[in-house]
Amino acid sequence: MSGHATDTDIKEAALRPPEQVMRLARLGSLHQCRLSFMRQLTRRLAREDWQFTRRAFEVDDNGVGHAVYTATGPERSYSLIAFAHDLPDHLRSDRVIAEAWDATFTLFDGVPDRADIARLSRNVPVQEAGRISESELSLSRANRSVRLWTHVVDRLSQGLQPDPQTIAEVGYLMRTTAVYGSGKFGAADRDVIADRPEMAAPFQAEMLSVYLTRWFVRDMVEHMARVQGGESAVSLDPLLARRLGIGNSTGLGMAPFLVNHPMLLNNWILVRETALARVRALPSATTDDKALFRDLLGRSVTAIETWRTEHPIQLARLADLRADLSRLLSHVADGLDADHPWDKLHAWAEGNLSFEGQEFLVSLMLEPYGDIIDGLGPCMAAVEQAGFRLDGSMPLHRVKALIEQQFPWAVETDWTAPEATARAWYVSEEKLEPRLGERHEEPIEPYEQPLAPGRDAAMLYSTLADWPDDTPLATFLLKRPEHRHSARRVQIAAKAPFGEIRDNTIGADMLPIDMLRAKLSFFGATSFDPRSDRWIRITMFAGAPYPPELTEDNADFWVYPESDI
Amino acid sequence: MSLSLNETESLAKTAARGAGLCWGMAEEAAKATRWLCARGIDAGDPLVALLFRHDEEGHAQTGPERLDGNWHGAEGWLCPVACGAVLSDLGPAAPMPLTLTRVALPVFLLPFAAALAKDLGQSVTLSWDGGHAVTDGDAVSLDTPPPMSDVTLTLGGPIPARSPHKTRAESDQMILVSLGIYAARTRAPATEASRLAGAGAGLTDND
Numbered sequence: 001m002s003g004h005a006t007d008t009d010i011k012e013a014a015l016r017p018p019e020q021v022m023r024l025a026r027l028g029s030l031h032q033c034r035l036s037f038m039r040q041l042t043r044r045l046a047r048e049d050w051q052f053t054r055r056a057f058e059v060d061d062n063g064v065g066h067a068v069y070t071a072t073g074p075e076r077s078y079s080l081i082a083f084a085h086d087l088p089d090h091l092r093s094d095r096v097i098a099e100a101w102d103a104t105f106t107l108f109d110g111v112p113d114r115a116d117i118a119r120l121s122r123n124v125p126v127q128e129a130g131r132i133s134e135s136e137l138s139l140s141r142a143n144r145s146v147r148l149w150t151h152v153v154d155r156l157s158q159g160l161q162p163d164p165q166t167i168a169e170v171g172y173l174m175r176t177t178a179v180y181g182s183g184k185f186g187a188a189d190r191d192v193i194a195d196r197p198e199m200a201a202p203f204q205a206e207m208l209s210v211y212l213t214r215w216f217v218r219d220m221v222e223h224m225a226r227v228q229g230g231e232s233a234v235s236l237d238p239l240l241a242r243r244l245g246i247g248n249s250t251g252l253g254m255a256p257f258l259v260n261h262p263m264l265l266n267n268w269i270l271v272r273e274t275a276l277a278r279v280r281a282l283p284s285a286t287t288d289d290k291a292l293f294r295d296l297l298g299r300s301v302t303a304i305e306t307w308r309t310e311h312p313i314q315l316a317r318l319a320d321l322r323a324d325l326s327r328l329l330s331h332v333a334d335g336l337d338a339d340h341p342w343d344k345l346h347a348w349a350e351g352n353l354s355f356e357g358q359e360f361l362v363s364l365m366l367e368p369y370g371d372i373i374d375g376l377g378p379c380m381a382a383v384e385q386a387g388f389r390l391d392g393s394m395p396l397h398r399v400k401a402l403i404e405q406q407f408p409w410a411v412e413t414d415w416t417a418p419e420a421t422a423r424a425w426y427v428s429e430e431k432l433e434p435r436l437g438e439r440h441e442e443p444i445e446p447y448e449q450p451l452a453p454g455r456d457a458a459m460l461y462s463t464l465a466d467w468p469d470d471t472p473l474a475t476f477l478l479k480r481p482e483h484r485h486s487a488r489r490v491q492i493a494a495k496a497p498f499g500e501i502r503d504n505t506i507g508a509d510m511l512p513i514d515m516l517r518a519k520l521s522f523f524g525a526t527s528f529d530p531r532s533d534r535w536i537r538i539t540m541f542a543g544a545p546y547p548p549e550l551t552e553d554n555a556d557f558w559v560y561p562e563s564d565i
Numbered sequence: 566m567s568l569s570l571n572e573t574e575s576l577a578k579t580a581a582r583g584a585g586l587c588w589g590m591a592e593e594a595a596k597a598t599r600w601l602c603a604r605g606i607d608a609g610d611p612l613v614a615l616l617f618r619h620d621e622e623g624h625a626q627t628g629p630e631r632l633d634g635n636w637h638g639a640e641g642w643l644c645p646v647a648c649g650a651v652l653s654d655l656g657p658a659a660p661m662p663l664t665l666t667r668v669a670l671p672v673f674l675l676p677f678a679a680a681l682a683k684d685l686g687q688s689v690t691l692s693w694d695g696g697h698a699v700t701d702g703d704a705v706s707l708d709t710p711p712p713m714s715d716v717t718l719t720l721g722g723p724i725p726a727r728s729p730h731k732t733r734a735e736s737d738q739m740i741l742v743s744l745g746i747y748a749a750r751t752r753a754p755a756t757e758a759s760r761l762a763g764a765g766a767g768l769t770d771n772d
Contacts, residue, residue, distance in 0.1 A: 097760075133567065134733060146772055183571030191570070192732050252763075388596060389680065392654025428763065430755040435763030437753075447753040450588045474654035477589075478628050481647070484589020 014280070015273045022269070024503040028514025029317070029355035030521035032559060033363035034370060035272060038524030038541060039556065040377045041207045044198060045547075046555030048073050052212075052547035055079070055111070057219060061227045062086045066121065067219065069212045070111055071547065073198055078137070078205070079108040080212035081117060083125050084220060092143050094177045094249035096433045101127070101141035103174065103220070107209035109135050109188065127178075128431065131186040137205040139187060140179040142213065145170050145247060152221050152236070157229025161237050167244065168306050171527055171539045174217045175247030181206045200378040202264065203523060214246045214541050215548075238549075243561070245542030248525065251535050252434045255505075255515040256425060259451045262492050262499030263382040268522050269498035271380045272362075275373040279365050280343040289368035290336045296367050297332065299560035300360070301325050303526070303543075311530040313511070317356050324357025370556070380522075387492040390484075392474030396464050399473055399490060403461045406493040409502055410454035411461055422508035425451040436512060436534060452506040453493075456486040526559065566736055573734040574599040576744050577612055583747035584616035585623070586646075593653075594646045600676035602734035604705055609740035611670040614712060616747055618669055619644070634660040642713065643668040649677030652718075656684045663718040671710045675700055678718060690722035699725050 020026070032039070044050075051072045059065035064086050070079040083104045091100045104124045108116065116135065123130030127141055148162075148170040155162045181203070183189040193199040218241050226233045258265055285293075304322060309315055331348065338344050342365050349361045366373055404411060413420055424439040426447040437444040450456065460483045467476055477484050493500045504510060512534040520528070525538035544558040545551070568576075578595035586594060594612070601608035619627070627644035628651055629636035636643060643665050652659050652674070659681060668674065674691060675698060682689040683702035691698045693715065696708030699722035706725035753759065 131566070134569070183569030186567065186569060186572070189569045189571045189732060385596075388592075390654050391656075392651075393656065393658060426753045426763075427751065428755050428759060429749065429752040430760065432752065433763075435753075435759055437759060437763055442756075442759065444753050444759075447751060472658075474651060474658075475632065477654060478632070478651055481590050481628070481650075482587040484587060484650070485592060486589070488589060488592070 015270075015277050018497040018500070019502060021273060022498060022500060022502040024501060024510065024514040026355050026359065027501065027518035028511065029359045030518050031360045031363045032521055032524040032526060033272060033275075033366050034373060034556070035275060035366070035377055035380065036522060036524030037201060037203045037207050037380075038211070038544075039559065040201045040374075041204055041211065042544060042550065042555045042558070043374070045071070045073070046550050046552045048198075050547075050550075052215075052550075054215075054219070057223070059084050059220065059223055063220070063224055063227075066117060067216055068112065068117070069215055069547075071208060071212065076109075076196065076198070077111050078208055079111055080209055080216065081106050081108055081112055081120055081124070082213065082216045083121060085125060087143070089146070092146070094143060094175065094251075096128075096178060096251065096253065097431045098177070099126075099129070101125075101177075102144045103213075103216070104141045105139070105209060105213055105216075106132055106136045106187075107138040107205055107212075109137055109193070128185060133186055134188045134192065136187045137193065138179060138181045138209045139185055140176055140206075140209060140213070142174040142176045142217070142246070144174055145172055149173055149221065153224045153228060156222065156225030156236060157233045159229065159232045159234050161234070161240060164240060164243075167240060169308060170247075171243075171306075171308075171542055172245045172247035173221055174213070175249050175537065176210060176213065176540075177249050178253065179206045179210060179248075194381065200381055202268070202381050207523065210246055210248075210540055211544070212547065214244070214544075215546050217246065218244070218546065242543060242545065242558075245526075245539035245544075247537060248520075248540055249531075249535070249537050250516055250520065252425075252436055252512055252516075254519050255512045255534075256434055256449065256451055258515050258519055259453065259501065259505060261382070261384055262489070263384050263387050263496050264499075266496030266499030267380050267382045270496075271376045272366075273498065275366050275369075275376060276346075276362050278372050279369050280340070280346055282342055282369075283340055285336055285341050285368070290341075292368045293336070293364065294332060296364060296557065296560045297325070297329060299562065300364065301329065303559075303561050307527045307529070309529040311532070313513075313533075314528060314530045317354070320354040321356040321360060324353040324360065327352060328357065328361060367557075387495060388488070390473065390477070390488050391491060392472060392477065394473045394491070395469060396467050396471045396473060396476060397469035399487065400461060400464050400469075402490050402494045403457050406490065406497060406500060407454055407457040407461075407502075410458040410504075413454070413458060413504065415455055415458055419508040420504060421452075421455065421506055423506045423510060424448040425506070439506070450485055452504070453486070453489050453500060454502075454504055455506060456483075457490055459483070460486045460490070524559070566738060566741065568734045568736055568741075570599050570602060570732065570734060573602055573609075573736070576741070576748060577608075579751050580612070580616060580744040580747035581646075583750035584620045586616075586619060590646060590650065593650045594673070597646060597649060597673050597676040600679070601672065603730045603732075605728070605731050606672065606675075606705070606707060608672070609734070609736045609744070611672050611712075613740055613743045615645070615670045615673065616744075618642075620747070629665075632660070634663055636663065636665045638667070641667065645670050645673035649674050652677045653680045656681065661718065661720050665716045665718070667713060668716050669713050671714055671716045672698075672707070674716065674718075675705055675707070679703065679705070685720065687720055688722040688724055690719050692717045692719070697722075699723060701725060704728070 056068040527539040529537040577598040581591035581594040598608040626639040628647035678689040679700040698707040704725040
């Protein structure tokens, strides 16, 4: 389908309600699926037979220099320009407040010439302190995993392959931190590329940059092994290389993004829920569908065995997930023959599995049905502008009714209780880092960002009680402009009900990692490893073929490792 | 310096908030700034002037006191963003013709007048002493407006010539510095506690 995600066929599907889906505990249990942005990317690149070239690799014996990797599709080329640096160990940090990295990157729109590279070499290595232009689509950086990098360089330089167990324990050679796109630091706005078919789905430029970064990282580690070992050095075994993803270390910045883009979040969730509804509506499953499902389930069990974390919350969730998968394995061993088998399986899961297991199953159930699901991919994009303008003619009784429908939990919350407003989101002077503080203990309230739509809707609701019901919203907002952002939000929620998190985003018990996890799952991340309640590491593209190896046969299910590697 | 429109909008919103506008009105100021920049109209300079005025004079009621055909501000002047927001909210119900007395930086009325023109399917003309502007909802023709003026809005007017939208905003360094000063007011000074706990990196991140 080519239209927007609110097309009739979506409306008609029996969707799980937003009250069920949009809770933080469930959003924090989401997993990648075939609609994830990484998988949309690799399928398209293979289907359209994109060609990949390493145009330059000018890196010296100290690991300093640049490289250019170009992806060419039916209409356009995109090039990753990578700058490699010699970073002293004590400067290596994943925090936004870092000022130097092992490698820095930009995705160039087209093929760069010498002048482009010279210009970018002065700006990309300093990241936020530099400026890029409309020719660039992303800006990012990565640090080595000290643990794995040294091991792999040492082994390869001695003519040996790295230890598979050590590779499994870390999962990546370099870890990206921020991957900036969409107009940041001077880059092209999303509007500039949104009409291109290959960029229609969300975050395709960012995902392409990370996919090409993974290729660069493999070349870099082999280069450094050759520098160290000379003639005796060997290349990385392709099967081991394929297991390596790119790490990502993400802090709080992603959480405000979800709250600030309700139309976009709505479309992500609405599309996944629509896909689920289509699969649940199938009266039966073919032998092939069932075989694929069981195969991928088995492969998932293997994959999830390798996930590592030390965080107590995630350790418990991971234990739940493993138990869920084992329960699921025995449940489907001879099931799936009933009428509407997927709907029945889904209902069983709701009564028997944790949120982790339920959401894992939702993602897995979609796998056999690319033919009825994949066309929804581009519908996950959104024009945030579409919800911006207020309908000022709406009478206040209608505004109240919308708040009651979309924010019932917020209307019922006692906002005078200190724990209900325990936190405040703010931006630090220091490198503009988004942070979360304790409102009642730190002097941050004057700097609070508007990231508590529930509280604000409840404040609006209580103010409306003093106004006549038939007053138009325009008249109210003229006198009470401080409620304007909230009134806008309420009207957006009515149009985009899956865009609103139905939990308190400033409560004492809120876990920011739930928001980070939700967003990262749509990217296609795996191996969730929270480092605190507001900081998470994940892996991207682990198991994926490298660009030159990409074919239609391996472009889709790479996220589920084959048992023989 | 060449800014993306997202950067421009984001800076305008933060600066407007820093100058004391509420969040919803800061969003309107930022969208209006973006709209003007996309049409090649310098919005940075008038935005600084507008925010300076808000900052100096406080931000009590800067919209119209009554919604008849003659809008006056309680403080003796009207904010174009506050008036524009009302105009946009009223849509086709907005009184026409409409006179605004002493409106500051009237160029900021244009994006909102454009929304109205789209609603009504006809051009809207803004007239002031010595000049006028016309928009059909997308394109715009514009004489340089004064920093403060009475403005009359009427329906109709010649359809302006169309030109491709700009995707960048060229901004003077001094304007960016001025907006940056307002924007900085929205940011909390770092403390050691917030540096450690606020972003939550917690454990070592060099492994």
